[in-house]
Amino acid sequence: MKIPETSVGVEENYTLPPQSGMNSSLSRDQLIDIPIDHKRSRYPFSIVWTPIPFLTWILPFIGHMGIATSNGVIRDFAGPYVVAEDNMAFGRPTKYWQxxxxxxRGGVTGWDNAVREASEVYKTRMHFRTMCQLLGYQGIAVVMEELLKIVKSLVQGNILQFTKxxxxxxxxxxxxxxxxxxxxGVLGYYHAQLNDIVQYPDARTELFHSFREFGNTILFCLLMEQALSQEEVCDLLHAxxxxxILPRPHCKDGEKPETKQKRLEVxxxxxxxxxxxxxxxxPKQSMIAREGDLLTRERLCCGLSIFxxxxSRLRSFLDDPIWMGPAPTNGVMNVDECTEFHRLWSALQFxxxxxxxxTEFTVE
Incomplete structure (x- = not known):
């Protein structure tokens, strides 16, 4: 639809063909049309989607979504109690639906108000806790096992070759x-010493992206265990x-806690x-009830840690001698020699x- 030109400061109404669920008379600000800008990640009035590393590779229909305001700024549920703005949690969107x-309802103003209100609501919600409820123990085990398989191929493949x-x-x-x-002077000294590392063409792209995937896996497993622990504590309190299992009652002067506790138990x-x-x-139902009761009581008493x-599994993947480096020449430790991986890691941080x-490319 072509909108006629108007003078600055003059608002005109335009009539659209009547459709169900919409007003036939709309103001100019309700017909605002801002173009898509892929370079700046501006997608006005759009729902955007980006893949989640590892998880989308296993389940292609799962990804991370966001919604953009009228000026194209994306907001997304980036984590527990966090709604990111103009910085999607898993990188720039790869798909959008304008x-x-x-x-x-309410045109441009109504759209922006709805996005803002939704952001305020999601700032009070957990992210990984919802995933734990959805996946359950078996689902979490399957996802982590698949993640470890991918990380193993990554560590023993691209990262190992780059490291060597x-x-x-x-x-x-x-x-x-x-x-x-x-x-x-110190900056120039290290820049000269690490010139070959700085000039390495694939450092900022493939290498950093591989380390990002490796780090995302570790953080994902850690956050999943934290959320699962919170779920287990809540389950124990509810059960x-x-x-x-009753809380210790408050006793006034002269009252016996044992008597009051027994009264509560009765x-x-x-x-x-x-x-x-x-x-x-x-009898079968009784056996199931006893086993369920025992399992519920012992859930947090086993000392097990997913993380x-x-x-331990990640450490078992580091079986190449390059990760440990040669023995120190002085028999104690390396001081100035750059033969161990932590020296390379410091150089990559630099x-x-x-x-x-x-004119340079980065992983982003």
């Missing part, structure tokens, strides 16, 4: 510069009255699942902190 702004190549480019010895060089005895099932149910198991030039 909606018709004039169909929104860059370790050869590292200086054999890099001594600590004198403090009286000053900041510019406590049905398992004869009062809530009808809520206990196991005695009720044993009294009214079949600890994940870290490269990462160097501002990107106008």
């Amino acid at each position: 909606l018709k702004s004039h169909l929104a 190549t860059l370790m050869e480019a590292m200086p054999k010895v890099c001594k600590l510069p004198r403090y009286d060089y000053g900041s510019p 406590a009255p049905f398992q004869n 009062k809530y005895s009808s809520l206990q699942i196991v005695p009720s099932v044993e009294k009214l149910g079949t 600890e198991v994940v870290l 490269v990462y902190c160097i501002p990107v030039g106008g």
